Amino acid sequence: MEEIRVLTPTGMxxxxxxxxxxxxxxxxxxxxxxxxxxxxxxxxxxxxxxALTCSEESYYKDIxxxxxxxxxxxxxxxxxSAGGAGSDKHLKIFIDIVEKxxxxxxxxxxxxxxxxxxSKELVKEKLRQGKIKPCGPVDDLTEAEVNKxxxxxxxxxxxxxxxALEMGVDVIITGRSYDPAPIAALGIKEGFDPxxxxxxxxxxxxxxxxxxxAGKTMFGYLRKDHFVLxxxxxxxxCTETSVAAHTLYEKSHPYLLPGPGGVLDxxxxxxEQIDDRRxxxxxxxxxxxxxxxxxxxxxxxxxxxTIFIAGVxxxxxxxxxxxxxxxxxxxxxxxxxxxxxxxYEMIFHVYGKNGVMGEHEIQKEITSHELCIILEVAAKDxxxxxxxxxxxxxxxxxxxxxxxxxxxxxxxxxxxxxEIPLGPVYKFNIYHLMExxxxxxxxPIDIYEF
Amino acid sequence: xxxxxKKLTDVASVIRSKNAGPFEVTLxxxxxxxxxxxxxxxxxVINKELIAxxxxxxxxxxxxxxxxxxxxxxxATLVRPRHQGSVGETDMHAAQQHVxxxxxxxxxx
Numbered sequence: 001m002e003e004i005r006v007l008t009p010t011g012m013x014x015x016x017x018x019x020x021x022x023x024x025x026x027x028x029x030x031x032x033x034x035x036x037x038x039x040x041x042x043x044x045x046x047x048x049x050x051a052l053t054c055s056e057e058s059y060y061k062d063i064x065x066x067x068x069x070x071x072x073x074x075x076x077x078x079x080x081s082a083g084g085a086g087s088d089k090h091l092k093i094f095i096d097i098v099e100k101x102x103x104x105x106x107x108x109x110x111x112x113x114x115x116x117x118x119s120k121e122l123v124k125e126k127l128r129q130g131k132i133k134p135c136g137p138v139d140d141l142t143e144a145e146v147n148k149x150x151x152x153x154x155x156x157x158x159x160x161x162x163x164a165l166e167m168g169v170d171v172i173i174t175g176r177s178y179d180p181a182p183i184a185a186l187g188i189k190e191g192f193d194p195x196x197x198x199x200x201x202x203x204x205x206x207x208x209x210x211x212x213x214a215g216k217t218m219f220g221y222l223r224k225d226h227f228v229l230x231x232x233x234x235x236x237x238c239t240e241t242s243v244a245a246h247t248l249y250e251k252s253h254p255y256l257l258p259g260p261g262g263v264l265d266x267x268x269x270x271x272e273q274i275d276d277r278r279x280x281x282x283x284x285x286x287x288x289x290x291x292x293x294x295x296x297x298x299x300x301x302x303x304x305x306t307i308f309i310a311g312v313x314x315x316x317x318x319x320x321x322x323x324x325x326x327x328x329x330x331x332x333x334x335x336x337x338x339x340x341x342x343x344y345e346m347i348f349h350v351y352g353k354n355g356v357m358g359e360h361e362i363q364k365e366i367t368s369h370e371l372c373i374i375l376e377v378a379a380k381d382x383x384x385x386x387x388x389x390x391x392x393x394x395x396x397x398x399x400x401x402x403x404x405x406x407x408x409x410x411x412x413x414x415x416x417x418x419e420i421p422l423g424p425v426y427k428f429n430i431y432h433l434m435e436x437x438x439x440x441x442x443x444p445i446d447i448y449e450f
Numbered sequence: 451x452x453x454x455x456k457k458l459t460d461v462a463s464v465i466r467s468k469n470a471g472p473f474e475v476t477l478x479x480x481x482x483x484x485x486x487x488x489x490x491x492x493x494x495v496i497n498k499e500l501i502a503x504x505x506x507x508x509x510x511x512x513x514x515x516x517x518x519x520x521x522x523x524x525x526a527t528l529v530r531p532r533h534q535g536s537v538g539e540t541d542m543h544a545a546q547q548h549v550x551x552x553x554x555x556x557x558x559x
Contacts, residue, residue, distance in 0.1 A: 252471070427536040
């Protein structure tokens, strides 16, 4: 094959995409429709509790359109990192969605489900063998932390995809995956240089986010030593700058991108404008690593949270806000002297002061005429979190301060319930690289015929 | 504004911050064109020390600081100030942490 054409309808499955631009892509006869649905960006609770990034309805809609396209063109549809976090629970939800669509539309499809959740036993065994190390600025992993994790997934590389493609399936749905893998897979299977394959994957896993203005549906032409990007919405343009800019998006290093099995080296990359809307990228190199490692992600529950949301408009209260909040916290801590102080946290988020930047805020003086205060309380159970939050709210409402003229109350409360329970809160407690001998071993494939 | 200086927004088209995984935040500055990029890179005004100062962190907390010629860009990656999406989070995607960069002034003749 001289060229592999990849259609990616959107940068994140479930966010929706215009059907007309997807159909524009189908007209170009793609060899594969591939989309990523994974990210750690919206936090650890999805992995911890199995929550979905988008609603089941939105996944159903997006997957329906993709399966129709794949069915019409008789090409594979690949969806990675089911549900956002890619646990077994997420994968099952996606497989059920595919089954439902097949029944409703009368499609007969052979579906591969590649699992990405890994057992604590495997992780502990690898830990004992010294095959697990931190990925970035995180502590060394311990067995105790492995035991505390609610769910652990591993980001699969391209090899399990190749295995599934060899099985002649119409649809591949995976658990947690390295984001570029679903897009890179077919090119690598067909023997294309893995450098451009991975780089194309890295850019297209975000759909048309690399275009100006940013959009959804992207079409990629993979050739022997380069690839070309073309956004499907004619109002969007890829430019040398926009594509180059996207190459370094959300990565620690701008041109060395480590992944399963090697490093993508983009130091010698060239971005060339070939017409108004299309950019050619060449010079992307993939350097295989000596040992094959996959990234582990784990989340543990750290407690329950309750918040209240309040406004402050009084200029005298704003002037004294720091001492008011300190005083409130002190009173609450004294009141709950029976609860160990280290078992709960009280964090005031003060919008109008430093709500967004926290300690990194460069503007030290409050210039806003009103503030929004959110008190976040985290405790070992919901009841305690709500009790502490409630006590702080009433204390703040009536806390005396110097120069107070408004003696009826210090805060304006917009919502009931005044205290809002947020449920369990999680933390990423595993973010490590695990060396494996066989890139397919932790990722078993189940085949379904619908 | 000081004489003979330019604001970063005058010379860069992208100034952004974003999570790079759950434990790092990465800052990107992408300059308008090759000439501007080369001039600023050579001048050395934007360096690790400046980033550390702007964010009130030690240089050890900057895990990467790299100029990327192919994209006319400079990237700095910092240890995230708190666990992403857990207790105390203020910016889940770290998408609004670029603002201190807007303070940068580039000497210009």
